[in-house]
């Protein structure tokens with residue numbers, strides 16, 4: 001029997017980032033002068049302003065800040081004194097308009113150089129921030145406002161090149177053009193190419209604050225950093241440079257270079273920036289040691305160094321940073337121990353040391369940080385006995401993340417009512433816990449609980465369960481005791497819970513019931529039993545529902561289908577559920593967010609629900625190893641995002657009709673497994689022709705199939721994450737678990753059916769194919785020579801068919817093929833020689849009486865078709881593990897689960913590629929499972 005694979009794919013692994021929304025960095029503002037004597041405004045200026053007002057419409061969604069309101073509404077010609085109008089400021093002597101603040105004023109419309117605005121020649125301060133100018137260019141007439149000292153056009157949907165004319169505004173001291181980019185995708189609308197940043201600011205000698213975040217800047221930042229008091233160019237990966245040596249003292253207060261391509265060392269002369277309060281160089285490419293001199297910047301409150309390649313210890317000079325409130329060192333290569341003097345920096349509110357190489361114990365002094373709100377130590381090599389009670393008295397501590405270290409926890413028998421900490425977020429994944437720690441039962445503000453990957457066994461303790469709602473419905477009807485109605489529910493005590501990850505433990509008993517607010521519920525890989533309660537149908541925010549790999553049984557409540565608007569991943573694989581699959585997305589009018597359905601390895605019966613054709617976001621359907629009886633789901637063909645369709649080992653039957661419509665079907669599909677069913681007839685080549693995703697081998701670096709999401713936690717925090725698809729491949733009874741699936745990976749398995757006819761030439765167009773398995777069917781005709789074009793192919797199995805003719809010489813071009821099997825067909829002639837073919841042994845070719853060649857140790861005679869004089873070789877039972885690793889293109893280093901929480905600045909976007917890069921580095925760190 002040839003290489004047969006079955007796939008089980010599920011969504012797993014939260015990769016989470018905690019965004020701290022409360023930190024406002026570099027807040028621009030205009031002072032208001034409410035008490036000034038009202039001067040009287042000039043008629044021409046008031047009519048100018050009114051005309052300006054008329055050129056826009058008020059659209060409330062044009063501004064995004066909560067406090068936005070249409071300031072211009074009360075402007076009118078009756079109140080002729082424009083100096084009293086909202087947002088207008090006049091010179092007290094002359095009455096000229098010198099300030100116009102229309103930020104967050106819900107203005108929508110285009111603006112160009114003809115705008116009356118540019119006749120306000122006396123204006124010094126202008127803010128149009130947070131409106132929607134509908135992708136207008138910044139008008140070059142801005143040059144007429146030559147007295148401008150402050151100009152703020154941020155977050156206003158300006159588009160195109162920043163005009164050269166801005167550099168004529170010699171008086172400018174404050175210039176903010178930041179965040180003219182898509183608030184969701186961060187597509188940049190503004191660019192600085194010609195003029196470049198350097199030419200632009202060369203003449204702006206008075207500039208103190210420059211805010212160019214989220215602008216497409218292609219040049220280097222000129223070496224004039226130290227002449228500003230505030231400089232921010234956050235969020236521009238095209239922006240590269242080094243931080244220069246500083247020779248003179250500077251008055252720079254804030255420096256924001258986060259998420260740019262700045263690199264090199266942080267110069268030791270940084271201590272010349274003695275006024276610095278905020279330094280954010282997170283997510284750049286800085287390397288080397290953190291300079292000791294940084295500890296001399298005694299006024300620093302915010303220090304963001306995360307996501308670089310800093311090495312060495314946390315400098316001891318940091319103990320002088322007594323004003324420090326926020327320290328981000330996450331995701332570097334920092335070694336050594338956590339210094340005990342950190343406990344003296346009592347203003348610290350956020351301490352982010354996760355994903356480094358810190359060792360040793362957590363110093364007791366940390367418990368002195370009474371202002372500490374968030375402590376993240378996840379993913380280091382910290383060890384030793386950790387007395388958990390040290391955290392229970394820290395009255396500000398709400399977020400604590402200790403996962404992925406080597407601690408031995410000691411939980412005291414503290415009177416848990418005396419606990420001062422009120423955790424909202426608690427991360428204890430992979431902490432070797434064997435039971436639920438007592439104190440968490442009393443943490444009634446928990447929103448986020450991660451206990452994944454521990455060794456917690458048995459039932460959830462009774463004392464912890466708030467109220468055990470027994471929905472016991474023992475009915476005695478006519479003397480019959482109907483135990484089928486007996487359902488006991490264990491209700492979790494945390495009424496605000498948004499996320500519960502208790503996966504990969506040894507929990508027993510019934511499924512614990514979370515509060516209706518729950519967002520992520522993952523109890524996969526435990527030993528839970530019983531049924532899925534109807535109460536889950538009330539959880540209208542449920543986004544991820546993951547029960548796979550337990551001992552659950554019964555029918556899945558059909559009301560779960562009502563969750564299709566919120567649910568993104570439904571993972572019920574490897575339990576004993578039976579009955580008909582719930583109708584999900586049955587309401588075709590309401591949008592569905594469902595991306596993945598995994599029902600594999602259960603006893604589901606009947607058909608695939610036709611309602612799934614309404615799940616427009618579906619990316620993966622995995623129903624392998626059930627008892628489904630159905631025809632080919634051609635009705636899934638139009639789903640635009642479907643990438644993965646695994647029907648393996650069911651009773652799908654019948655001829656697959658060619659698609660009725662002329663539009664491409666299954667165009668994004670790249671993992672296809674229809675094996676071990678009862679399909680008959682010819683597989684329609686029209687489908688193969690429309691599998692467009694497999695025709696391209698273009699790749700944007702290493703990307704994995706994943707689903708991104710975000711939620712808000714409490715009022716201060718937002719959390720976003722990425723769920724990565726995982727997959728198990730079973731080959732010859734050996735399961736190989738793959739933690740991520742490459743986005744470009746392509747795989748087709750139609751084996752073990754009764755397909756007839758010839759192998760379509762069109763398979764040769766699926767350039768991205770890594771594995772093609774058509775074995776054990778009734779295919780006839782020749783092997784198409786076009787298969788020789790599949791240069792990425794690692795496994796080709798055509799065995800056990802009725803193929804005839806010669807093996808095409810072109811197949812010797814398959815440079816990566818590791819497994820090749822054409823055994824048990826009616827092939828004839830000489831086996832091609834050369835390249836990989838010389839390494840295949842007899843098992844690849846046996847059972848073809850007409851084949852001859854070195855591999856079969858059989859010389860070709862002119863008209864030979866005599867049976868081989870040699871006994872057929874044993875089947876290749878070789879190293880399927882290493883083979884599969886090759887098949888999948890990469891070896892996965894191990895397993896992570898649960899959540900990984902980090903902290904990032906509010907204004908910093910989550911960069912998808914960085915996220916997966918992060919994941920990758922994480923994977924290598926965690927070592928191999930098993």
Ligand SMILES: *[C@@H]1O[C@H](CO)[C@@H](O)[C@H](O)[C@H]1NC(C)=O
Nearest residue numbers: 111112113114115139140141
């Ligand atoms: C400004 O107005 C003039 C005359 O009304 C017109 O020709 C010109 O196209 C306008 N310019 C822009 C940028 O709309």
Ligand SMILES: *[C@@H]1O[C@H](CO)[C@@H](O)[C@H](O)[C@H]1NC(C)=O
Nearest residue numbers: 164167168195199200202203
């Ligand atoms: C800078 O100023 C000089 C002299 O005033 C002028 O010649 C030059 O064009 C200006 N450059 C820019 C970029 O405005």
Ligand SMILES: *[C@@H]1O[C@H](CO)[C@@H](O)[C@H](O)[C@H]1NC(C)=O
Nearest residue numbers: 205222223224225226227228
């Ligand atoms: C900083 O400003 C000073 C005084 O305006 C000037 O002489 C100097 O060249 C500027 N430095 C840089 C690097 O532009």
Ligand SMILES: *[C@@H]1O[C@H](CO)[C@@H](O)[C@H](O)[C@H]1NC(C)=O
Nearest residue numbers: 251273274275276298299300
């Ligand atoms: C540090 O901050 C204090 C208080 O705001 C201020 O007085 C002092 O001048 C600052 N130091 C420097 C070097 O700017």
Ligand SMILES: *[C@@H]1O[C@H](CO)[C@@H](O)[C@H](O)[C@H]1NC(C)=O
Nearest residue numbers: 295296315316317318319320
């Ligand atoms: C902290 O500052 C004091 C006073 O400026 C200085 O003497 C001491 O060396 C500094 N400590 C470290 C570790 O840099």
Ligand SMILES: *[C@@H]1O[C@H](CO)[C@@H](O)[C@H](O)[C@H]1NC(C)=O
Nearest residue numbers: 319339340341342343344365
């Ligand atoms: C913390 O500060 C106190 C007093 O300022 C000092 O005595 C102690 O040594 C410091 N602790 C550490 C661990 O540096």
